[in-house]
Structure formats: C-alpha cells, structure tokens
Amino acid sequence: MEKNESIDHQLRATWQAVAKMYNEQAAHHNSTMATAFVLLNIDKTKGTPSTALGPLMGMEPTSLSRILKTMEEKGAICREKNPEDGRSVIIKLTDYGREMRKISRGHVIQFNETVRNQVSKEDLIGFFNVTHTINKLIADREIYDEISNKAV
Template identity: 60%
Template sequence: MKDKTIDYVLRATWQAVARMYNEEATKYGATMATGFALLSIDREKGTPSTAISQRMGMEATSLTRTLKSMEEKGLIIRKKNPVDGRGVLIHLTKLGKEKRELSKSTVLKFNETVRQHVSEEQLNHFMEVAEIINELIVDKSIFGDENPDK
C-alpha cells in the first residue's frame, strides 16, 4: 500500500463497500441507495427530502430518482408537512419499515464484522483520519478558493 495515494485507497475501499452493499441489496430487489435512504427517514415522523439528501451526502436532485423508485415499490409515501404546508415529508410505509430493518441489520453486520477484524485503536485512528480529511475538504484547506482562470 506504500505506493498508493490516499485518495486511491479511499476510492477503492468505498467502491468495494458499495459493490458489497449493492450485491446484498439486489437479493431483496433493492439498491444501496435505497437502503441508505430508508435508514435516513425517521420511522415515525417522516423526513423532508432535503434532510434525507443531506444525511446521505448527496444532492437533492440526485435523490429524486431514488425516491420515485421507492414510492413506486410501495416503500414510502409523501405527505404534506403539517408544520409547513409548502413542504412534503417522506414517510415509510409498513413495507418500507420492514425493508429499513433489513437495511439496518445489514449495516450492523458490516460494522460487527469489521470490528472483529480491526482493533478499537485501529478503528479510532481510521475515524480520526477520516474526520481530518473531511475537515480539510470542508475548510477548503487543500485547494482553497483558487481559480486558475482568474
């Protein structure tokens, strides 16, 4: 791993995780995106779609197709937000709640298996490094606001 860049390792690892989750989700007629969306929706109160996209780390427009597919499969329903009549809340159906539990157990299984093979200290270091990388990106400490065209 010495000759691999940090971004390469991050990308390759995430792609392997995503492939693994998608393979597992396919067994249940779903996708990784569907599973993560189910986990991002409040079981009882529902959730605005903008909050779902934030929790998933994606643009709201990218989430639209996933939500449409989930609605067609009977996993979610849209209801008017009682607090703000202009907004819509995404609610889980009974089937959506069942699939959410399945997604939750899949994620917990992944975490449990990794914890069996990685020490607490190693995991803490990994989390610390990931947090630092995220902070550097959010703070624009890597490339800043440089605009080479100016």
C-alpha cells in the first residue's frame, strides 16, 4: 500500500499540519496548542474539577499536570478546593485565562469557518461519518484481535 493511500498516514499528516498551525498561532501569544486546548475545556464560569479534565481531553495525568503548572505560573488559571469534595481541586480561569480562552476560541472558529467555506456540506458529512466509524472500530476493538494481536 502506498503511503498516500494509507488512511492512518493521511490522518496523522493532517493532524500534524493542524497542530503545527495552531502552535504557530499560540506562539504569537506566548502559549501552546496544548494550553489552548486546556483553556477551551475548562468551564469558563464554574471551573472544572482537575480530575475531570484529563478524561475530558483524552490526556494523560502527567502531561496535564505539567500544562496546568505552567498555566498557573503564567496566571491563566488558579486552583480552588472543591466545596463538594475537599480532596479534589477545581481549576478556574483567571481574567487573563478567560482572555486567552477567547483568543483560542477565535482561532478554532476561524479554522472551522475557513474549512467549511472550502469543503462541501456533503464532503464534511462524509468526513464526520468516516472519523466516527474509525473511532467506533477502535473503541469496539474490531481492528485487532487482542489475544493474538493480529488483524480481525
């Protein structure tokens, strides 16, 4: 199979291009795409429990901890004890964090609008159907037999 015909190659190459584009935009604001992603996943009014952020974003706890530490040092977030559970922490946006969230959201909206203006509605529906199917096949473990690690 040629590289250009490989579904996983196309997904990876496209995501790498998108990530590079977002990181270039984030760099103009002394930030990263990962930080922007976290900002967009924190509830802008109530905050979000730190234990909910990782699963919400599909991020490992150690990676998330490093990002949150950096965000706190830059003044984008603050940590408050969870009033419902004193053992956990709520991550809240500061005024600076809300401003950075607004900028991040603007970049995401601009990207989506630009793509939607260049791609037909039918093609977008097809794209979402394909990605949904891929995610379902992976979640249902229908690609590889876990015991033998061979294709099903």
